[in-house]
Amino acid sequence: MIQRHTAASSGSGPSFFGRRVWVTGHRGMLGSAMVRSFENENADLLLTARSELDLTDKTAVMSWMRANRPELVFHIGAKVGGIHANSTLPANFLYENLMIQSNVIDGAYQFGVEKLVFVASNCTYPTNAEQPIQEEALLTGPLDDNIRAYAVSKIAGIEMCRAYRKQHGCNFVSIIPPNLYGPGDNYHPQHSHVVAGILRRAHEAKIASAPEFSVWGDGTPRRELLHVDDLASALKYVMLAPTTHDLYNIGSGHDLQISQIATILAEVTGFEGRIVYDTSKPNGTMRKLLDSSRIRSLGWAPRIDEKSGLRGAYADFLSRHPELARNGLASQ
Structure with missing residues (x-):
């Protein structure tokens, strides 16, 4: 069953009032944040679970779009995972994302979608890109081998949006977020991204009274973090703004070493032992700091600092995994 969500209207100016808005992947982390962000918008949200609409099935996607006629599309749905998942399942990541993107983007053209915002990934940038990374760095150098297949699939999505803009005049825009x-x-335990993976290991070490927990790599790579609710607000800015570019970085504007992130998460979870670094595991790209001046020029800026955001993430982890929360929220 297709879910529709309508909420109270917000203020004046460009808005989503009365618009049919399709959020693909609405049950994932970013998709859920997008749905939350519409609580003060009188929009007609079109929400389809994977069991109801398989985005890799072109016939099904075209039939659904013909029946529902979305006006605005936030294309978030994708096969995602951490470095372990990407390095061990490259064919899955490449095939599924290429199919999903092709069907949604072409469908948006076929059925006259007014604007589509496609969510890509910072792994699409070359590993040796100059920091902070500007949008022009795309396709200027080699990619990280561990996530090459996923990166290629996302580059294809960006280029598909560009091609439909050029050939058909479609208002399709891509964005690149950080972690x-x-x-x-x-x-x-194996398929999570950096923050979630370290947070879980720190918590499990705490409740087991372990003397240490391990982090992949040597701790020196740097990662730019962004709270998912901040990204949701930025995507809405991009959707409503008269965008003149086809690609926007959306980041916090600063990065942290993996060792710093691990230290903060140890504090947040209440773990008091040692953090050790497993140098037999890959570091990944050493740095991926985005130049977000384009999105800042539209008037957007992040509002959630890492410390409070990570505390909120830990509370969410405990609420969703009560079987792992033997010590409750004592460290909050």
Whole structure:
């Protein structure tokens, strides 16, 4: 069953009032944040679970779009995972994302979608890109081998949006975020992203009274973090703004060493032992700081600092995994 969500109207100016807005991947971390962000908008949200609409099935996607006629599309739905998942399942990541993107983007053209915002990834930039990374760095150098397949799929999505803009005049825009964290994250022991993976290991070490927990790599790579609710607000800015570019970085504007992130998460979870670094595991790209001046020029800026955001992420982890929360919220 297609879910529709309508809420009270917000103020004057460009808005989503009465618009049919399709949020793909609405049950994921970012998709859920997008749905939350519409609580003060009188929009007709079109929400389809994977069990109801398989985005890799072109016939099904075209049939759904013909019946529902979305006006605005936030294309968030994708196969995602951390460095372990990407390095061990490259064919899955490449095939599924290419199929999903092709169907949604072409469908948006076929059925006259007014504007589409496609969510890509910072791994699309070359590993040796000059820091902070500007949008023009795309396709100027080699990619990280560990996440190459996923990166290629996302580059294809960006280029597909560009091609439809050029050939058909479609208002399709891509965005590139940094590492996301926040409510709804995936805390899988092997398939999670950096914040969720370290947070879970720190918590498990705490409740086991372990003397230490391990972090992949040597701790020196730097990562820019952005709370998922901040990204949701930025995507709405991009959707409503008269955008003149086809690609926007959306970041916090600063980065932290993995060792710093691990230290903050140890404090947040209440773990008091040692953090050790497993140098037999890959570091990944050493730095991926985004130049977000384009989105800042539209009037957007992040509002959630890492410390409070990570505390909120830990509370979310405990609420979603009560079987792991033997010590409750004592460290909050």
